[in-house]
Structure formats: C-alpha cells, structure tokens
Amino acid sequence: MHDQNTFEELQAMIRAFVKERDWNQFHNPKDLSISLSLEAAEVLEHFQWKNYEEMERYAKSHKDEVGEELADVLYWVLLLANKLDVDLSSSFKAKMLKNIAKYPVEKAKGNHKKYTEHAE
C-alpha cells in the first residue's frame, strides 16, 4: 500500500525544515538547480556500465539506495517549486496534456521514434 501524500504536504515539510534552519538565504535558483543536476547524476551513476540484466538485478537488490537518490532529486524539485512559486501539480498535468497531444496513441504506439531522433 503506497502512501498518499500530496505535493503540497511534502512541500510544507520542506518549508518548515528550511525555515527552522534559516536556510532560505542560501537558496538562489542557480545553486538549487545545480543541486538538482548533481542529484540526478547520482541516480544515473547507479546504472552506469551495466547491461540490461545487470540493471534489473541491481535495481532489485538496491531498491532502497536508488529510492533514496530519487527522493533527493524530488527534494530539490519541490524546493525549487516552493522558491519559484510554481504549482507543480498543475504544471505536471499541463505537461501531460501536451504530451498526449504530441504523441497520439495511433502514431506513437510501439514507436520510439521520438526517442531515437536527436532533438536539439
């Protein structure tokens, strides 16, 4: 059974955490985005040099570690959304609607063209 937290609840946790430590003064968008990039790199590092079977095995045996890295990325996404006053749920749903329009089922089904063409 998964937890059922909203973004808003998790963002409130972060706001309290940051406020109690008076860390808002250090949080400019550039350094926050650097954190986001560095944590994303740590997720990637887990799967480097592995082939498909190795990845699958690793993902199962290291679920907690990888979960913690994903939580780290999520932390910075939520903190940036706080900082920039972005409503993440709305942005996400708007983006999904764009994706649905961009990749109509009949054309995109089983077709990974969007992936293999190098987009600028």
Add this chain to the structure above:
Amino acid sequence: MHDQNTFEELQAMIRAFVKERDWNQFHNPKDLSISLSLEAAEVLEHFQWKNYEEMERYAKSHKDEVGEELADVLYWVLLLANKLDVDLSSSFKAKMLKNIAKYPVEKAKGNHKKYTEHAE
C-alpha cells in the same frame, strides 16, 4: 489555491500514458536516468550567466517555462519510481527524517557549512 494531487495519482497518469503507447519496452533504468539528467540540465540552463537580481527577475517573468521544466524532471522521477517499484512518498519522508537528524536546528541555523564544504 494549489492542486492537491498525490504522487500515486500522477504516477497512475504516467502508467496509463506509457501503457497506451506500449513504451514500456524502451524504458530501462539507464536511459530513464539519462532523461532525468538531461531535463535537470535544462532547468539549470535557465539560470546560467545570471546574477541574483537577474535570476529573480527571470524567475518571475518565465514562471511557466521554468514550471514546465520542473514538471519534465518530475515526470522522469515518477516514471523511474514506477519502473523500479519505489514508493516515493515513503522514500521522501524517510529522507527528510535523515536530514532532520543530520542537521539539528541548533547547529544548522543560519549555518551553511554543509553547503560550502565540498562533500564527496
């Protein structure tokens, strides 16, 4: 007023989107993590070469664009969590508890040491 979606709801949207297009076959953890990194880089690109005032001005005038980039990062976090069967809400809360223990208020207040020391 912010939307009140749970992770679970947003992850269900992604699962349906991916399933209808039969894209699961392309989704290995390495390439998904690369997507996560590339989207994090796009967030960062927005704030490059800007000083504090320029960032603040930019963040206000480009809120939708930056919000869309954050939604892109979030998309890959949620998709990876789906793929790896990670319960993101739980991982996130576990991580917050670790952070609270690691940075006790009395020591961490107004102190950005954790930031300026280069951690491995």
Add this chain to the structure above:
Amino acid sequence: MHDQNTFEELQAMIRAFVKERDWNQFHNPKDLSISLSLEAAEVLEHFQWKNYEEMERYAKSHKDEVGEELADVLYWVLLLANKLDVDLSSSFKAKMLKNIAKYPVEKAKGNHKKYTEHAE
C-alpha cells in the same frame, strides 16, 4: 593524419577569442562549470535510447556532429584551465600515473569491477 596541436596552442586561441570580445568579465568558475556540464549533457543526448548496434551505426553516420559536441566540451575544459591557471597537460599526466597505480595490469585486466561497483 591527425593535427598535432598542443593544449597551450588551443588555449592561446581561446584567450585571444575571449580577450577580443572582452568576455573575461562574465567568466566565473561556477557559470563556466555549468557550461561544461551542459555541453557534456549534449554529448550524452546523442547516445540515449540506443542499443549497442544503434550507437555504433550512429557514431559513424554522425561523426562530425559528435565531434563538434566533444569540441564544445573541450572548449570549456580549456577555458576553465585558463581561468584557474591549471596546467592541464601536467594534471592529466599526474592523473594517468594515479590510474596506473590504482589499476595494476595484473588485477585490472579484463576486469571491469571498478565500473560495476557503485563508488562514493
């Protein structure tokens, strides 16, 4: 037949380029390192979603494009070395000596353990 330029020669080209445009004023290490990261991400983007055969084919048919991306990464490495007064040839050779000591042939031969274990 490959060109035979030294780092020093290429760094001198960059120094002249930057000086003529009076761009040194914009070049702080953080933003330069962001450029380095963003260009490295562009190299990576070329190989995303491809399996081994697709990569090989792509690398041959897109040699100029990938070469240009590698040149972009090199540009920022050289510019950072200029800025930080790092002697890149020396640093590189010192690092190679470290690697040689770290991975003795008899132990490292055909053994990619260093790759598959998640370090740090």
Add this chain to the structure above:
Amino acid sequence: MHDQNTFEELQAMIRAFVKERDWNQFHNPKDLSISLSLEAAEVLEHFQWKNYEEMERYAKSHKDEVGEELADVLYWVLLLANKLDVDLSSSFKAKMLKNIAKYPVEKAKGNHKKYTEHAE
C-alpha cells in the same frame, strides 16, 4: 612553464592504458558519455553555493583538486575521441572558426547577450 603535449600524445597514453587492461570491451559511447557527464558534475560541485569572492579564494586554495577534476573530464573527452575516431584538434579548430563567425568582435565586445538569452 607549461608542458607542451599534443592531444595525440595524450590519446596514445590512454590507448596504451586501456589496451593493457583489455578494457575496450566495456567502452560503448553511452557509458563513456555518462562518465563524461558525471565528471563534469564533479567540477561543478566544487563551485556550488559559493559567491564570487568565495569561488576565487577556493579556486586558489584548491587548484590541484580542481585541476584533477578537469583532467578527469579531459580523460573521457580524449577516450571518446579515440573510440569514435574523432580528430579533436581539427574539430576544435573548426568550432573556433564557427564561433569567430558567430560572434564578430564589433558586435560581441563586452556584450554577453549570447549568454543571458535562453537558447533552446
């Protein structure tokens, strides 16, 4: 006095290092590009959370460490160029000529527009 090595010489060192260890079998472009990205992230990490003065101080007191990180990035650039049979000196000079044409001195002098406008 700076060393005067050519790329070709440094690439030959890497080729020998890799061959002796029989590591070529692990070197596909995707994983090599991931290494490049991860090492670029390590350079960036050094300058995170620092303002201009702090960066300057840090760059002086940590010149060897930052130099080693730059050497790590360079290692993967050279290895990728080996692997993909890219002539890096030529690509670099071709790119510089493009940049010279793109940013004519009279227009680009002291003008960091190219930097502050977010390019897709």
